[in-house]
Amino acid sequence: MKATLWLLCALLLAACAGTDDLRGIAAKPPLDRAVLISGGAFFSPLPGSQGTFLANAASEAPPLPDPSAEAIPFAKIVDVLTRGSVFQRIVADTDPGRRGRLRAQLAKRDADPSLAEFLAQARADGFDLLVLVEELRDGPIENQGTNNRWPVTFATWILLGVGAFIPDRTFESRATLHVSLHELQTGAQLLDLPIGPGPVELALTERTDLLGLIMSVIVPPFWVGDDHESVVASVRATTERRMLLRLARDLKSEVFRRSLDDTGPASIQLLDSPDGARVVIDTRESLSAVRLTGPGYGDASVVATFSSDLVASRTIQGVRFRYDAPLPKATTGGAFQIKISTLRGGVASATFTLESAR
Numbered sequence: 001m002k003a004t005l006w007l008l009c010a011l012l013l014a015a016c017a018g019t020d021d022l023r024g025i026a027a028k029p030p031l032d033r034a035v036l037i038s039g040g041a042f043f044s045p046l047p048g049s050q051g052t053f054l055a056n057a058a059s060e061a062p063p064l065p066d067p068s069a070e071a072i073p074f075a076k077i078v079d080v081l082t083r084g085s086v087f088q089r090i091v092a093d094t095d096p097g098r099r100g101r102l103r104a105q106l107a108k109r110d111a112d113p114s115l116a117e118f119l120a121q122a123r124a125d126g127f128d129l130l131v132l133v134e135e136l137r138d139g140p141i142e143n144q145g146t147n148n149r150w151p152v153t154f155a156t157w158i159l160l161g162v163g164a165f166i167p168d169r170t171f172e173s174r175a176t177l178h179v180s181l182h183e184l185q186t187g188a189q190l191l192d193l194p195i196g197p198g199p200v201e202l203a204l205t206e207r208t209d210l211l212g213l214i215m216s217v218i219v220p221p222f223w224v225g226d227d228h229e230s231v232v233a234s235v236r237a238t239t240e241r242r243m244l245l246r247l248a249r250d251l252k253s254e255v256f257r258r259s260l261d262d263t264g265p266a267s268i269q270l271l272d273s274p275d276g277a278r279v280v281i282d283t284r285e286s287l288s289a290v291r292l293t294g295p296g297y298g299d300a301s302v303v304a305t306f307s308s309d310l311v312a313s314r315t316i317q318g319v320r321f322r323y324d325a326p327l328p329k330a331t332t333g334g335a336f337q338i339k340i341s342t343l344r345g346g347v348a349s350a351t352f353t354l355e356s357a358r
Contacts, residue, residue, distance in 0.1 A: 035089070036091050038130065044136065053138050072240055119187055134180055191256075191263060193247070272358060295336070
């Protein structure tokens with residue numbers, strides 16, 4: 001009997017254990033970019049039905065927020081990307097007014113001269129990309145019914161009386177967080193990243209009210225109905241956390257790394273070798289210039305020699321060009337930026353530390 005109880009307790013702890021962990025994301029190498037983050041999770045309501053983050057105006061819920069309201073605080077988004085070490089360098093836009101209008105400015109890039117000034121300043125500050133949090137588009141919560149944990153729920157309910165703590169019913173929010181990446185020359189969009197939360201499993205304690213908990217004394221928890229307000233509150237909290245974690249995880253995925261390299265005019269890599277770090281550039285166009293900047297590269301002659309060596313190292317591989325040259329030794333540590341331009345006017349840059357050589 002004791003062995004059975006220990007087994008059921010282990011199953012209970014395994015069922016309740018969370019799977020979202022930012023530490024695992026932070027352990028992966030960051031993307032070799034310095035980014036400026038702007039925009040915000042501005043609320044886009046769902047007309048005609050109840051959403052995840054706010055019910056519609058026809059319900060008894062509070063009225064819909066104005067278009068400038070942020071469903072997820074901007075500071076939370078920046079904090080997750082920072083603690084997840086998603087990029088080599090992350091800086092948040094501190095101008096709330098600009099954050100609110102930047103999406104519209106980027107949609108019609110030629111119409112606002114202040115956008116050109118903003119992008120020029122970002123380039124001068126050593127950023128490689130602009131990360132724009134565009135909006136949070138609300139969506140309904142779908143009830144997907146009792147999940148396959150009901151035998152565990154039933155066993156713990158019969159033997160231990162704690163079946164109400166086992167996640168036994170699955171829900172899924174259709175809300176999406178939209179994030180895009182933009183280059184800093186014209187503000188053109190490079191990649192779009194819609195983030196959904198995925199299925200959410202709730203225990204009876206998370207999806208019902210006091211009456212439902214009392215009923216679970218008599219009937220198995222998975223037979224007890226849901227309380228709408230409890231479900232919305234639980235799914236909303238999990239959805240927000242999942243969106244932030246998935247944003248960090250998706251940005252650091254190998255698929256996204258490759259997509260980011262493929263969208264620009266060149267792929268810039270820092271590779272480790274027995275002789276030290278080497279800069280390798282793969283591009284569709286011939287290089288016209290290379291610039292190396294950072295706290296350890298203040299000697300103009302060293303930088304000029306590196307630039308000329310890299311441009312002169314061109315080899316042709318099919319329809320692409322490859323450049324390979326050793327990275328000069330830095331006089332001090334810290335992040336440094338490599339920026340290239342091509343004969344046709346393409347510009348690409350990346351930010352590294354010596355530890356990021358692979």
